[in-house]
Amino acid sequence: MQINHTPATLRTESISVSYGAAPVVIDADIELLPGGVTALIGPNGSGKSTLLRGICRLAQTRGQVTLDGSDSAALSPRAFARRLTILAQQRPTPGGLTVTEVVELGRHPHRRRFSRTDDASRRAVQRAIELTGLEELAHRPVTELSGGQLQRVWLATCLAQETDVLLLDEPTTFLDLKHQMSLLDLIRDLADTHGLTIGVVLHDLEQAADIADRVILVAEGRITATGTPAEVMTAERLSGTFGVDIQVTELPFGGLAVRAQRAGRRGAAGQLTEPALLSA
Numbered sequence: 014m015q016i017n018h019t020p021a022t023l024r025t026e027s028i029s030v031s032y033g034a035a036p037v038v039i040d041a042d043i044e045l046l047p048g049g050v051t052a053l054i055g056p057n058g059s060g061k062s063t064l065l066r067g068i069c070r071l072a073q074t075r076g077q078v079t080l081d082g083s084d085s086a087a088l089s090p091r092a093f094a095r096r097l098t099i100l101a102q103q104r105p106t107p108g109g110l111t112v113t114e115v116v117e118l119g120r121h122p123h124r125r126r127f128s129r130t131d132d133a134s135r136r137a138v139q140r141a142i143e144l145t146g147l148e149e150l151a152h153r154p155v156t157e158l159s160g161g162q163l164q165r166v167w168l169a170t171c172l173a174q175e176t177d178v179l180l181l182d183e184p185t186t187f188l189d190l191k192h193q194m195s196l197l198d199l200i201r202d203l204a205d206t207h208g209l210t211i212g213v214v215l216h217d218l219e220q221a222a223d224i225a226d227r228v229i230l231v232a233e234g235r236i237t238a239t240g241t242p243a244e245v246m247t248a249e250r251l252s253g254t255f256g257v258d259i260q261v262t263e264l265p266f267g268g269l270a271v272r273a274q275r276a277g278r279r280g281a282a283g284q285l286t287e288p289a290l291l292s293a
């Protein structure tokens with residue numbers, strides 16, 4: 014079942030996002046490629062999740078977020094939720110609900126007050142369950158699921174929302190290799206076949222290079238590079254940003270091999286490093 018979305022353009026214009034007084038994300042200008050996949054990469058604590066939270070109005074934000082050129086602040090929360098959704102990192106597990114009932118929560122922005130579930134909602138929920146391979150779990154209580162199964166349920170809830178823009182914060186967490194690969198395939202397919210505009214935070218740099226049309230590098234709260242995977246993910250830039258020796262090789266059929274070198278317990282001069290000395 015296919016839903017054709019009009020590829021949406023999402024831009025941030027000089028947004029700064031804070032939890033308290035000091036901004037954690039500073040003057041960020043980004044654009045998610047319409048109908049494409051944009052990967053956000055960067056070290057722990059660099060501000061990737063906070064940037065997504067700022068875009069979604071989940072943290073205090075200065076600056077403008079535009080959707081198809083219009084200020085998104087003009088949209089009501091419900092209208093905004095019909096355009097954009099996020100698979101966030103941490104979500105509580107709702108007790109007493111089945112998989113299907115949780116996926117139905119994604120239809121909330123489309124539902125009129127006191128209205129019953131309509132055919133469009135039923136189709137959207139069914140499609141989301143199929144796309145995420147949850148058919149056999151559809152009637153199970155969510156409290157009985159594994160971390161990876163639950164991750165797919167939350168993704169299905171986002172898909173049932175049928176937004177033009179989908180933000181995914183480390184969606185491969187908890188997933189085994191097979192499910193990571195099918196999720197990456199699904200992300201590509203949602204952009205290529207269904208026209209979704211996707212922003213995804215990924216820690217696996219090879220996966221980011223593999224699926225992204227565009228990569229945004231975040232370091233210490235600032236955007237430090239934007240471009241194709243090969244443009245952004247150079248060995249020098251990645252090594253400098255992540256503070257570890259990283260080698261990057263272009264693969265013959267596309268994609269990048271990204272290999273980080275362990276420093277080991279002995280430094281270049283053969284001296285035991287500080288932690289090793291302390292634990293000796």
Ligand SMILES: Nc1ncnc2c1ncn2[C@@H]1O[C@H](COP(=O)(O)OP(=O)(O)OP(=O)(O)O)[C@@H](O)[C@H]1O
Pocket residue numbers: 032033037055056057058059060061062063064
């Ligand atoms: N709710 C919060 N309140 C206060 N500070 C926060 C909060 N959430 C995150 N921070 C701080 O904001 C900074 C950026 O965190 P953020 O989670 O955006 O980074 P990240 O790049 O997504 O990291 P990771 O890769 O570890 O998920 C960190 O210094 C973090 O401690």
